[in-house]
Amino acid sequence: MSLLEVRDLRKTFVRGHGRRRRVVNAVDGVSFEVGAGETLGLVGESGCGKSTTAGMVVRLIEPTSGQISFAGTELAGRSERSLRPLRRELQMVFQDPQSSLNPRQTVGTILSAPFQIQGVQPDGGVLPEVRRLLERVGLNPEHYNRYPHQFSGGQRQRIGIARAIALRPKLVVCDEPVSALDVSVQAQVLNLLAGLQQEYGMAYLFVAHDLAVVRHLSDRVVVMYLGRVVEQAEREELYRSPAHPYTQALMAAVPRPRVPEQRKKVLLRGDAAADGPAGGCPFRPRCPRYATELGAADQSRCTQEAPELVPLSPRQSAACHFV
Amino acid sequence: MAGLSKPMANPVAEAARTRSPGRLALERFRRDRIAVAAGVYVVLVLLASVLAPLICRVLGIDTERHIGLLSLTNLGFPDGRLGGMSWDHPLGIEPKTGRDLLALLLYGSRTSLIIAFGATLVSVALGILFGLWAGYFGGWVDTVISRSTEVLMAFPVLLFSIALLAVLGNLDRVGFLAGNSLRTAILIFVIGFFSFPYTARLMRSQVLSLRTREFVAAARVMGSSNRRILRRELLPNLTGPIIVVTSLSIPATVLAEAGLSFLGVGIAPPATSWGQLLGAASRTFVVDPAYMLFPGLSMVATVLAFNLLGDGIRDAFDPKSRS
Ligand SMILES: Nc1ncnc2c1ncn2[C@@H]1O[C@H](COP(=O)(O)OP(=O)(O)OP(=O)(O)O)[C@@H](O)[C@H]1O
Ligand SMILES: [Mg+2]
Numbered sequence: 125m126s127l128l129e130v131r132d133l134r135k136t137f138v139r140g141h142g143r144r145r146r147v148v149n150a151v152d153g154v155s156f157e158v159g160a161g162e163t164l165g166l167v168g169e170s171g172c173g174k175s176t177t178a179g180m181v182v183r184l185i186e187p188t189s190g191q192i193s194f195a196g197t198e199l200a201g202r203s204e205r206s207l208r209p210l211r212r213e214l215q216m217v218f219q220d221p222q223s224s225l226n227p228r229q230t231v232g233t234i235l236s237a238p239f240q241i242q243g244v245q246p247d248g249g250v251l252p253e254v255r256r257l258l259e260r261v262g263l264n265p266e267h268y269n270r271y272p273h274q275f276s277g278g279q280r281q282r283i284g285i286a287r288a289i290a291l292r293p294k295l296v297v298c299d300e301p302v303s304a305l306d307v308s309v310q311a312q313v314l315n316l317l318a319g320l321q322q323e324y325g326m327a328y329l330f331v332a333h334d335l336a337v338v339r340h341l342s343d344r345v346v347v348m349y350l351g352r353v354v355e356q357a358e359r360e361e362l363y364r365s366p367a368h369p370y371t372q373a374l375m376a377a378v379p380r381p382r383v384p385e386q387r388k389k390v391l392l393r394g395d396a397a398a399d400g401p402a403g404g405c406p407f408r409p410r411c412p413r414y415a416t417e418l419g420a421a422d423q424s425r426c427t428q429e430a431p432e433l434v435p436l437s438p439r440q441s442a443a444c445h446f447v
Numbered sequence: 448m449a450g451l452s453k454p455m456a457n458p459v460a461e462a463a464r465t466r467s468p469g470r471l472a473l474e475r476f477r478r479d480r481i482a483v484a485a486g487v488y489v490v491l492v493l494l495a496s497v498l499a500p501l502i503c504r505v506l507g508i509d510t511e512r513h514i515g516l517l518s519l520t521n522l523g524f525p526d527g528r529l530g531g532m533s534w535d536h537p538l539g540i541e542p543k544t545g546r547d548l549l550a551l552l553l554y555g556s557r558t559s560l561i562i563a564f565g566a567t568l569v570s571v572a573l574g575i576l577f578g579l580w581a582g583y584f585g586g587w588v589d590t591v592i593s594r595s596t597e598v599l600m601a602f603p604v605l606l607f608s609i610a611l612l613a614v615l616g617n618l619d620r621v622g623f624l625a626g627n628s629l630r631t632a633i634l635i636f637v638i639g640f641f642s643f644p645y646t647a648r649l650m651r652s653q654v655l656s657l658r659t660r661e662f663v664a665a666a667r668v669m670g671s672s673n674r675r676i677l678r679r680e681l682l683p684n685l686t687g688p689i690i691v692v693t694s695l696s697i698p699a700t701v702l703a704e705a706g707l708s709f710l711g712v713g714i715a716p717p718a719t720s721w722g723q724l725l726g727a728a729s730r731t732f733v734v735d736p737a738y739m740l741f742p743g744l745s746m747v748a749t750v751l752a753f754n755l756l757g758d759g760i761r762d763a764f765d766p767k768s769r770s
Contacts, residue, residue, distance in 0.1 A: 184668060214668075216664075216665070216668045220661055224661035224662055224665050226683070227684065228684050228686075229683070234551060237666070237671075242669070287665065287669075304762070
């Protein structure tokens with residue numbers, strides 16, 4: 125049994141009223157698993173529903189339907205009160221270190237909150253534990269009475285990470301934890317996350333909008349497009365032979381040092397329309413395979429039939445009629 | 448990590464980052480000379496009303512009647528020029544009763560300010576409470592609170608207060624409150640109650656923007672109760688707006704009390720307040736204009752100073768608001 129099992133998760137948002145009312149399928153039937161101590165990368169363009177998925181996993185967002193089973197317990201539909209003890213094991217690192225730390229609280233207050241809220245008394249008291257945490261994430265332990273604005277973006281993200289790991293959770297959901305940071309500090313923060321995982325053996329659900337960031341951390345990768353999973357594979361398989369045209373396009377955007385142009389450049393044009401075309405494959409309007417490689421008979425299959433996620437091998441599956 | 452060991456690249460940006468919003472507001476306020484002058488005046492007025500008994504003792508004046516000072520031939524108006532000004536009675540004496548006007552003014556401003564501070568306290572406390580609830584919980588809680596406050600704001604507040612106070616004014620004793628202290632308490636609650644919707648609306652809009660910040664989500668992921676989020680995460684971020692509405696609410700409540708007492712439903716003799724003195728003076732204005740001059744001047748100056756101080760505080764917290 126996996127640590128986290130997500131089954132057919134859906135979220136629809138209703139926007140506007142009356143005639144301008146529109147229903148957005150932000151997450152449209154997503155399933156995946158995360159094993160204990162494992163890292164699952166969740167990748168896709170802006171607006172494809174990654175944050176919504178992450179939010180549902182930690183139950184910040186109520187799923188419209190679907191199951192989320194965490195350590196054998198079903199989270200969907202549970203009351204906030206009965207979730208509280210589970211939250212010890214299930215933590216989150218947020219995207220924006222500017223807004224994820226309360227500007228009116230000192231770092232000491234921020235880092236002792238998990239202990240207070242969950243009623244945990246660490247050996248030797250909260251303050252020494254807070255200092256240990258600061259030290260562990262590479263900050264000066266004497267800075268516990270400083271305010272967030274006195275730290276740089278990278279340092280603030282370290283504080284956010286310290287808060288998430290304070291109670292040694294089993295799963296940490298990281299929603300683009302480095303995308304708001306300078307490129308120069310991104311690698312440091314990723315290394316910190318990798319080191320913490322080695323030390324404490326927690327699992328990560330790691331959200332990113334490009335494949336480069338998740339490459340070193342992930343054991344497996346899920347690629348999302350407009351609320352659906354289009355490809356899911358072990359890391360090696362995915363980076364060696366991406367199957368779905370969308371994954372291939374994302375891969376082309378990954379800078380590859382040392383390797384000369386060996387892969388055909390696939391460029392994505394335009395944005396994902398918020399809800400894609402009605403019927404058929406949602407990626408069709410932007411699909412290079414559909415546009416250039418397929419004949420009329422094959423194209424009509426793309427316009428009529430939405431592709432299911434089918435296994436290509438035990439370690440890789442993709443949702444495309446023509447892989 | 449980065450900025451710590453190497454020399455600061457940009458000292459200006461560095462310095463701005465290390466100052467908290469409250470600090471910056473204080474520095475901006477100090478540079479605003481009008482606001483500082485108004486603040487000094489406000490402090491003097493507060494001292495004068497707090498120390499009223501002491502000042503009266505030092506000057507040898509009191510609020511007793513001195514019938515002997517009134518001219519029998521002059522229909523009970525003070526002898527001498529300018530409302531009976533003399534070294535013994537620097538601002539003259541009250542017609543008909545012969546009470547010292549300076550002493551009345553000192554004690555009157557005391558009553559007015561007690562009501563102003565009390566009503567502001569009631570209004571700000573109710574405003575914070577309902578504004579926080581409406582903004583944080585949203586949904587039907589917000590609908591109920593917002594609609595109710597809108598009804599209150601559309602109310603003919605002055606007429607209603609006059610009617611209410613006229614009825615309540617007939618009460619002799621409620622609990623341990625009687626006479627003038629009962630009237631003071633009633634005024635505090637009536638004025639405070641009718642002015643809270645404005646604070647509630649401001650607080651609601653602030654909370655609406657705060658509650659989407661990630662630190663609120665982080666608190667929920669840790670398992671915080673709503674109560675804890677409201678008290679520990681949101682409230683500390685409202686100190687700026689709270690200080691601003693408080694400082695601008697005080698002069699408004701001074702005027703509200705003055706209006707009601709002027710109309711005869713507020714503070715009644717022998718107790719005094721700015722409004723009560725003005726009301727009494729308006730009836731003898733033609734014969735003894737000096738009686739109205741000092742209460743009027745001191746109230747206008749105080750209200751003006753409070754307003755300038757409040758404006759200065761608002762500008763200090765939000766430099767963009769300065770027009
Ligand atoms: N509260 C909401 N109300 C209405 N629509 C929403 C809401 N939250 C998200 N959406 C919509 O759902 C879709 C998915 O949003 P989501 O934030 O999950 O995307 P994302 O993949 O995390 O994108 P990004 O990379 O920009 O963070 C978007 O179309 C978005 O506009
Ligand atoms: Mg997102």
